[in-house]
Amino acid sequence: MLRVDNLRITLxxxxxxxxxxxxxDIALARGETLGLIGESGCGKSLTALALMGLLPEGAQASGSIRWGGQELLGQPDAQLCRLRGNRIAMVFQEPMTALNPVHPIGRQVAEPLRLHQGLTARQARAEAIALLERVGIAQAAQRFDAYPHQFSGGQRQRITIAMALACGPDLLIADEPTTALDVTLQRQILDLITALVAERGMALILVSHDLGVIAQTVQRTLVMYGGTVVESGPTRTVFSAQAHPYTRGLFAARPRLGAARGTRLSTIAGTVPELADLPAGCPFAGRCALTIDACRAAPPPTVALGPGHAARCIRLDGNAP
Incomplete structure (x- = not known):
């Protein structure tokens, strides 16, 4: 359904x-779920925006993004508009700003139904109310004409999910859908997304920096650093093997239940370099304790580690330099 080959984005x-x-590179079939994890600035959200044809001004993309065999890169915006919100939909990162503050929420949920499915105003209203009820908005009919500022953050996130699901897309992209929500609301939103994906047979790409969210939600995971996938595979395999040094660093930095009071969290040495300062070789070179000169010289090859599991590192033996 979705195939991404050698996608490169410059800013x-x-x-x-x-x-x-x-x-x-990404290959995703109907009903599959994929997670993208990594620190802020590693390219997760930019990848999601590229799939939607919504890259920021000045960004340039090359490679291939094919949807059902159709190349999307280079397509005019009018062509992409027929897919966005229809076959491919996105739940954006920040529920506080994802909705238009000057339009009632009901109109925003109904808009894709009228635009892509040709429903009348009355039909779109009825369908939008049903969608709002499905995502847990109480008294949806009465609140149809309310404005975004009249809803809590969790309710706004539910409304953005209703908008994304309005036309029954084949692919749902959720970019940090639980950002700024408390733990209880996070769980409710994730359960809702998981249930709707299973119910409608959609594919899902979930972008997150939260390892627990990824572990509970997706079948496959890509670990990204410096715009590159450094480890990929079935989620359980990636989480148990932690083959790449960066993957191990992410897991070591997690808070742990039962840790003694005052225990300091592990950190990854150094800071994420500026895009223009990334080394010519492995993007993690310099922050990694296993770095040798060869790490900086050339991009490491992809090493197959098992069924569907791979990592890009020349120090997978784990021996210190």
């Missing part, structure tokens, strides 16, 4: 163009 900087996504 303008004060020091010239810099690669923010470097050679990303």
């Amino acid at each position: 303008p900087t004060r020091r010239g163009r810099a690669e923010a996504v470097r050679g990303l």
Whole structure:
């Protein structure tokens, strides 16, 4: 259904163009669920925006994004608009700003139904109310004409999910859908997304920095750093093997239940470099305790570690330099 080959995205900087996504590959079939994890700035959200044809001004993409055999990169916006909100939909990262503050929420949920499915105003209203009820908005008919500021953060996130699901898309992209929500609301939103994906047979791409969210929600995981996938595979395998040093660093930095009071969290040495300063070789070189000169010289090859499991590292033996 979705196939991404060698996706590269460059962004303008004060020091010239810099690669923010470097050679990303994705293959996703109907009903499959995929997670993208990594630190802020690793290219997760930019990848999601590229799939939607919503890259920021000045960004340039190359490679291939094919949807049902149709190439999307380079397509005019009018063509992409027929897919966005229809066959491919997205739940954006921040529920506080994802909704238009000057339009009632009901109109925003009904809009894709009228635009893509040709429903009348009355039909779209009825369908939108049903969608709002399905995602847990109480008294949806009475609140149809309410404005976003009259809802809590969790309710707004539910409304954005209703908007994304309005036309029954084949692919749902959820970019940090639980950001800024408390733990109880996080669980409710994730349960809702999981139930709707299973119910409608959609594919799901879930972008998150929360390892617990990924573990409970998706079948396969891509670990990204510096715009590159450094480890990929079935979620259980990636989480248990932690083959790449960066993957191990992410897991070591998690808070642990039962840890003694005052225990300091492990950290990954150094800071994420600027895009223009990423090394020519492994993007994690320099922050990794296993770095040797060869790590900086050339991008590491992808090493197959098991069925569907791979990592990009020349130090997978784990021996210190």
